[in-house]
Amino acid sequence: MARDLRVSVRSVQRWRQMWDEGGPRALRSQGQASLPRLSEKQLAQLEAELANGPAAHGWEDQRWTLSRVKTVIGDGHRRIGFLGDSQVVYSGAERFRGYWAAHEAAGLQPDERYIRRGLTDVAAARQAALALLSGPDAPTALFCTNNRMTHGAIRAVHTMGGPVGLAGFDDFELSDVLGLPLTIVSYDADEIGRRAARMLLDRIDSRGTGEPWTARRTVVPTRIIRYGTAGAS
Incomplete structure (x- = not known):
């Protein structure tokens, strides 16, 4: 749960203790901890910018997805399944938006029958992929939002035995020896x-200077790795 919500394990443990002691009422919001620093006009501007989506501002996550799904479509695939994690995870939600946008950019309508979200682990991804691949008009390719989804998809493809293109995020060991058509967005986790860590230390050091801390954005370079062949059958 802590991983899906992107909070610390201690926070989840505290919430559980509050639930045990006071039930659902104990978890109700107590309101804002402080007054907002933005004016009503600034809040309206912020909402308008957020509505444009991250791709409009160069945010890489959705753009990576857009590029990968466009590549899969370019390989001849028209029925592309989607295996995604929890909808509350920001990266997963943005990757879904990229998946949808890539279809629209190619003049295709995404098919809800091929979309599976809220998957939490490899086993759930495998079951979802098996259901997709065994259905009528099964997808010829699967897009996976992280390596857990990809692992589950690979197990399903191995079980089914048919040629299925795979694309997703996060490289993993032995991906180059599987013999599957696999396209991966890889990056340096270290x-x-x-x-x-550098940003955290800089922020800690800035507390003694009296200077206000300003938000900083950094983009880690990525690379596209293609294993096997990815064309539609």
Whole structure:
């Protein structure tokens, strides 16, 4: 749960204790901890910018998805399944938006029959992929929002035995020896950790200067890896 909500395990443990002691009422919001610093006009501007989506501002997550799904469509696939994690996870939600936008950009209407969201682990992804691949007009490719979804999809493809294109995020060991048509968005996880730690230390150091802390955005380079062949059968 902590992973899906992107909070600390301690927070989840505290919420559980509050539930045990006071039931659902104990988890009700107590309101804002402080007054908003933005004016009504600024809030309206913020809402308008958020409505444009991250791709309009160069946010890489949705753009990566848009590019990957466009590649799959370009390989000849028209029935593309979607295997996604919890809808409350920001990256998963944005990758779904990219999946949808790529279809629209190609003049295709995404088919709700091929979409599975809220999957939490490899086993759930495998079951969802099996259901998709065994149905009528089964998808010829699957898009996976993280490596757990990809692992589940690979197990399903192995069980079914048919040629299915796979595309997703996060490279993993032995992906190059599977012999499957697999396209992966890969990045340096160690570099993400280094940059996050550097930003945290910089923020800690800034507290003694009296200077206000300003938000900082950093983009870690990615690379596209294509294993096997990805054309539609």
